[in-house]
Amino acid sequence: MNREIVIDGRPIGPGHPPYIIAELSANHNGSLEQALDTISMAKDRGADAIKLKTYSADTMTIDCDRDDFQIHGGAWDGYTLYELYKQTQTPPAWHEAMFAHARKIGVTIFSTPFDESAVDLLENLNAPAYKIASFESIDLPLIRYVARTGKPMIISTGMEDRGEIEETIAAAREGGCKDLILLHCISCYPSTIEQANLLTIPDMAKKFGLQVGLSDHSISNIPSIASVALGATVVEKHVTMDRTDEGPDPAFSLEPDELPALCNDTTRAWPGLGNRGSGLEPSE
Numbered sequence: 001m002n003r004e005i006v007i008d009g010r011p012i013g014p015g016h017p018p019y020i021i022a023e024l025s026a027n028h029n030g031s032l033e034q035a036l037d038t039i040s041m042a043k044d045r046g047a048d049a050i051k052l053k054t055y056s057a058d059t060m061t062i063d064c065d066r067d068d069f070q071i072h073g074g075a076w077d078g079y080t081l082y083e084l085y086k087q088t089q090t091p092p093a094w095h096e097a098m099f100a101h102a103r104k105i106g107v108t109i110f111s112t113p114f115d116e117s118a119v120d121l122l123e124n125l126n127a128p129a130y131k132i133a134s135f136e137s138i139d140l141p142l143i144r145y146v147a148r149t150g151k152p153m154i155i156s157t158g159m160e161d162r163g164e165i166e167e168t169i170a171a172a173r174e175g176g177c178k179d180l181i182l183l184h185c186i187s188c189y190p191s192t193i194e195q196a197n198l199l200t201i202p203d204m205a206k207k208f209g210l211q212v213g214l215s216d217h218s219i220s221n222i223p224s225i226a227s228v229a230l231g232a233t234v235v236e237k238h239v240t241m242d243r244t245d246e247g248p249d250p251a252f253s254l255e256p257d258e259l260p261a262l263c264n265d266t267t268r269a270w271p272g273l274g275n276r277g278s279g280l281e282p283s284e
Contacts, residue, residue: 005179005211007152008108008128010048012181013211017267018228021131021154021236022047022259026088026249035094036101038241041256043107046263050107051131051236052098054122055114057085074189088249092121099125112136116145123149131236132168134158134187134215140171147175154234156215158185162207169208181234182208184227185215190252196223201230217252221262228269235266 004013012019022042028035042050061069061081071079079087090098095111102109112131113119119142122130130146134156137143146153153172157165165182172180184200196218205212213234214227224235238253254262 005152005181007049007110010108012233014231014233014273016233017270018232019049019213019234020047020263020266021049021051021234022239023051023236023253024090025053025238025253026090027238027240027245027253028090028094029245030087032094032097034241035090035098038239039098039102039107039109040105041241042239042259043102043105045256045259047239047259048108050102050109052090052095052109052111053088053114053133054090054092054095054111054118055085056089056092057082059115059117060085095121095125099127113142113146115142119146119149127151129154132156134160134185137168138164140167143168143171144175147172147177150176150178152179152181153177154181154183154213154236156183156185156236157204158187158215165204165208169210181211181213183213183215183234183236184232186217189217189249190219191217193218193220193222196226198223198227198230201227201232205231219252221254221258221265224262225265225269228266229273231273235262237262 004011024038027038039050063082065080069081071077076084099109108128110127110129111122112133113122114136129152132143132155137155137157137160155168182204184204186195201212211233213232214224215236216224224237238249239259240253240255243255
């Protein structure tokens with residue numbers, strides 16, 4: 001039940017400060033140099049880990065402009081799926097340089113794979129953990145494939161109901177995953193504070209007997225800080241070098257001068273959890 005999990009030497013669990021994941025996603029803006037700079041920024045501003053997404057447009061969809069392949073509404077209105085993924089992909093050829101850079105400067109790096117070939121690439125780079133995105137959390141064959149690596153898994157549950165979460169957990173266990181963390185997530189980009197539903201975090205932890213964190217797509221740090229008070233052991237947040245960059249992600253990402261506040265405030269909130277009970281403090 002909610003036992004300690006270790007990723008790249010960093011223990012994660014109720015007895016430790018929240019584990020802060022800086023999500024790069026598409027915020028490299030098509031530039032390897034910007035991707036490397038963002039990794040350095042995340043390390044310098046206090047994040048525990050930087051996370052990528054590993055896919056290509058051709059492994060995600062087909063180049064088609066029929067209505068079923070077009071996006072209507074939201075941050076990506078007007079894109080076809082292929083156009084979106086072509087613009088946002090982190091090229092496989094960049095991965096080795098990005099992993100090498102992160103390891104050189106001393107920050108943990110791992111990724112979200114979207115198909116089995118992505119898992120194979122990440123295994124060749126000795127990724128220390130894997131993240132499963134909300135929209136892939138019902139891809140049970142992929143989850144089993146990742147689980148067979150034996151690495152810790154972090155799974156966002158943004159699009160799932162309780163039955164689907166149970167199936168996701170079962171698939172991970174069937175594949176051999178022993179170290180599993182769930183993330184509460186609102187799959188809306190950006191999401192509002194009113195949509196956060198943070199009471200889901202302790203509810204999920206109780207129902208599933210696992211560590212639960214938050215993947216926060218809001219434009220504020222308030223949900224992340226509040227989530228720690230409700231027991232979140234992991235906080236994931238998108239980061240960018242410049243929110244005015246073009247692309248689908250910068251609008252709900254933290255800039256360099258904002259990330260330290262997330263890291264510091266969540267870490268400072270954690271000791272306030274204290275211990276259960278109503279005994280008097282020595283100061284009282």
